[in-house]
Amino acid sequence: MFKIAVDAMGGDNAPEAIVQGIEIARDSLPNVEFLLYGQTDKVLPLIQDDTRISVMQADDVIAMADEPVKSVRSRKQSSLVLAANAVKSGQADALFSAGNTGALLAAGIFLVGRIKGISRPALMTVLPAMAGDHDSFVMMDVGANAENRATHLYEYGILGSFYAKEILGYSTPRVGLLNNGGEEDKGDAVHKEAHQLLKSGSAAGFINFIGNVESREILQGPADVVVADGFSGNATLKAIEGTALSLMKMIKQTIMNAGVIGKLGGAMLKPALKQVAGRLDPEQYGGAVVLGVKAPVVKTHGASGPEAVAGTMRQINTMLETQLIEKVETFVSAHKDDLAARETEE
Amino acid sequence: MFKIAVDAMGGDNAPEAIVQGIEIARDSLPNVEFLLYGQTDKVLPLIQDDTRISVMQADDVIAMADEPVKSVRSRKQSSLVLAANAVKSGQADALFSAGNTGALLAAGIFLVGRIKGISRPALMTVLPAMAGDHDSFVMMDVGANAENRATHLYEYGILGSFYAKEILGYSTPRVGLLNNGGEEDKGDAVHKEAHQLLKSGSAAGFINFIGNVESREILQGPADVVVADGFSGNATLKAIEGTALSLMKMIKQTIMNAGVIGKLGGAMLKPALKQVAGRLDPEQYGGAVVLGVKAPVVKTHGASGPEAVAGTMRQINTMLETQLIEKVETFVSAHKDDLAARETEE
Structure with missing residues (x-):
């Protein structure tokens, strides 16, 4: 079973479009569980059927206009940072957000972490x-x-x-x-x-x-x-x-x-x-x-509706099923010497 | 009377479209003379009415695929270089070509010359x-x-x-x-x-x-x-x-x-x-x-037809009539000190 950590509060139509999109995706992805991070009082009432969907409380939300790196470093209770930390700790396999692109990028790089050699x-x-x-x-x-x-x-x-x-x-x-x-x-x-x-x-x-x-x-x-x-x-x-x-x-x-x-x-x-x-x-x-980090970290457009969210979930599922990240890691570690040579060339 | 030096051989439809475009422009620009540089045996027969149009022999043509800087430096008998040198020596006031963009740029910078301070x-x-x-x-x-x-x-x-x-x-x-x-x-x-x-x-x-x-x-x-x-x-x-x-x-x-x-x-x-x-x-x-050089140096698309050539001639005429270059030169020379200060800031 794959687990996708979801920032349920990011995006113009969050949390409604996110929850609806996840229910659509859930019905077609039997091997995926969704861990939603957000304000439970807003998110829970939106869920029609909670099969393979769980919701974790996040007191804070990083807004579209917030400064990305600073926000990710300081706002530990935000839905995005909590979701990213779930990937970091191994509770989840991938990270999704429709919110602030820069913040998702920072979360990917600083919390999920770079692939060694990239x-x-x-x-x-x-x-x-x-x-x-x-x-x-x-x-x-x-x-x-x-x-x-x-x-x-x-x-x-x-x-x-x-x-x-x-x-x-x-x-x-x-x-x-x-x-x-x-x-x-x-x-x-x-x-x-x-x-x-x-x-x-x-x-x-x-x-x-x-x-x-x-x-x-x-x-x-x-x-x-x-x-x-x-x-x-x-x-x-x-x-x-x-x-x-x-x-x-x-x-x-x-x-x-x-x-x-x-x-x-x-x-x-x-x-x-x-x-x-x-x-x-x-x-x-x-x-x-976000390619080059240790797990699938994917965003969809801020204005995305439920179908776009569901489509992105299927994209993440394919990345997990094909073991894309593991294949990259294996390749990079097998070619460490080439990478080292390349670095000295500069 | 303004004089525009024309590379009559540059462009996919040269010299036909160039000559036709110049005749159209000539009829609406009574204060402009056109100095065409190209293969006289090809260009002269195309001219219907030679009022304010003269043709100078150029044995060579810089092609679209030729290396720009090298070509401009070495091919003194090319239509482009001869036309650019007419501007450099003061025989003409502006330069036009529909040919190799890089070569026109090089001709503008190396032959027509940069405005002092730019x-x-x-x-x-x-x-x-x-x-x-x-x-x-x-x-x-x-x-x-x-x-x-x-x-x-x-x-x-x-x-x-x-x-x-x-x-x-x-x-x-x-x-x-x-x-x-x-x-x-x-x-x-x-x-x-x-x-x-x-x-x-x-x-x-x-x-x-x-x-x-x-x-x-x-x-x-x-x-x-x-x-x-x-x-x-x-x-x-x-x-x-x-x-x-x-x-x-x-x-x-x-x-x-x-x-x-x-x-x-x-x-x-x-x-x-x-x-x-x-x-x-x-x-x-x-x-x-090409902005920043001592005369209007203008190119039109290689595939241009007569109307596009004529339009570009009118554009050059406006640049000459409004004394665009002279105004830039006056401004830059009046603000030398600001420019100097700006350079040290780096």
């Missing part, structure tokens, strides 16, 4: 690929770090490949480095060095590095794992989301102003347009994962 | 703002530099403000720093320091700094000047272009697969959708400008 955990997300071999790809770091060294990016190539292989089922995931041009001498010093590290990792058979990719093309699916530094990865992800949102808004406005024929056309196309918008909706393409 | 020229582009006070905004650096220091970003705030004021006509352009969060302590060391420099520049009345902006929101027009380091600015611009392209492609596919009703709706909406796509088409939103 220097900088990162935030990973799954995005849709419009063309290419597969219908989605993973991208990391999308914002855990404001600054990265080349070795971090090399680690992301390895971590992302494990995720793409184990969770998405791609046999030899193609790893691309997000850079400002295709040639291997492109980019700043960090990206040039990262390119060489990824290339050597590919030569050693650890990953399947296909070279640089540019943010213009990634949605067309040239790579299954897009490796990025946290700063430009974050800028790229947010630019994708913002452009999709702005464009759909523009289309709506244009339809409204298009006269009778345009409006009629718009009405006919509505279901199709909704489908397109859905593919680039952060709520639909799954939870962001 | 340490790192940048590539600037104009993007549409879907909402907000104005219908477009400028963003820089979108890729001239792979790495920037905080002082460069401060300079971009100043340069971008001059462009937004003089060319777009915004009285007090709002300057935003592209960063990974709204708070002033967000980002890596460079962005934290840049935030403080921009803030002090705002306090001194040089610019109107409104704080950090994120790539998710910039298309909604929160800032008139988006200041970015060249690496993440490039990633953001390309992500915007790529997402717009992917989304429009998806909508087309969805319409094709949507059955009779969907197809009918799509047909009715076609003009409206085309209009939306156009707003995010690099060809439509104007040429990219």
Whole structure:
């Protein structure tokens, strides 16, 4: 039986959407138990059927706007910190929250803890690929770090490949480095060095590095794992989301102003347009994962409804069933020497 | 009379689209003379009416894939280098090319030359703002530099403000720093320091700094000047272009697969959708400008047709008429002391 520790109070629709989502997930995941941390007087009345669901009192809640690291360090009675400590102590196998992303990240790194040999955990997300071999790809770091060294990016190539292989089922995931041009001498010093590290990792058979990719093309699916530094990865992800949102808004406005024929056309196309918008909706393409820590630590969008919460629970279940973390740990510990060599290269 | 030196051979549709575009522009710009550099045997036969158009022989052409800096340094008989040298020697007032962006940038920096007091020229582009006070905004650096220091970003705030004021006509352009969060302590060391420099520049009345902006929101027009380091600015611009392209492609596919009703709706909406796509088409939103050099140096997209070329000529003409460069030079030379102080701060 797997146990998922849940921050029941995080997110715009918490605790209602969290509890509803967990009941949906519980019905389809017979091997999972849910440990909910939150204000019992608010959470308990929401539960319809408490099979494999238990609720633990948390007096405090870390809000969306709270300073992440400070909050995680000082607010021991918050729902997030209590849930993270349940993973730390071994009572739970994975951590979930729809709340403050920075705080979940800090909880993952400081409480759940880094995998030995991984220097900088990162935030990973799954995005849709419009063309290419597969219908989605993973991208990391999308914002855990404001600054990265080349070795971090090399680690992301390895971590992302494990995720793409184990969770998405791609046999030899193609790893691309997000850079400002295709040639291997492109980019700043960090990206040039990262390119060489990824290339050597590919030569050693650890990953399947296909070279640089540019943010213009990634949605067309040239790579299954897009490796990025946290700063430009974050800028790229947010630019994708913002452009999709702005464009759909523009289309709506244009339809409204298009006269009778345009409006009629718009009405006919509505279901199709909704489908397109859905593919680039952060709520639909799954939870962001803190990769590089000792357990699955996953968040879903703050605005998530019950279905998104349930989907994220299934994602966590797959990470547990496939033993993703254990496989990463085994790999990293087996290649300690390569990692050591890599560190001296800097 | 203004003289624009034109690389007649750069771009996918050169020299045909260049010559046609210049004839269109010439008819609406009575105070501009065009000096075309290219293979005379190819260019001359294309000219319908040679009023204010002269053609100079260039034996060589720098191709799209050529290494920029090396090409500009060694290929003295190329159309781009000859055109740039015409600006350097004072025969022409501005430089235009639709060819290799890196080579134009190198020609701008090494041949036309940096404005005294500006340490790192940048590539600037104009993007549409879907909402907000104005219908477009400028963003820089979108890729001239792979790495920037905080002082460069401060300079971009100043340069971008001059462009937004003089060319777009915004009285007090709002300057935003592209960063990974709204708070002033967000980002890596460079962005934290840049935030403080921009803030002090705002306090001194040089610019109107409104704080950090994120790539998710910039298309909604929160800032008139988006200041970015060249690496993440490039990633953001390309992500915007790529997402717009992917989304429009998806909508087309969805319409094709949507059955009779969907197809009918799509047909009715076609003009409206085309209009939306156009707003995010690099060809439509104007040429990219090398800002920080001693003359207008402007490029248009490689795939540009005659109308885009003519539009860019009008943009250059406005830069000359408003004396944009002279105004920047006067400002920078008047504030030498602030610039010196700023350099020591590092």
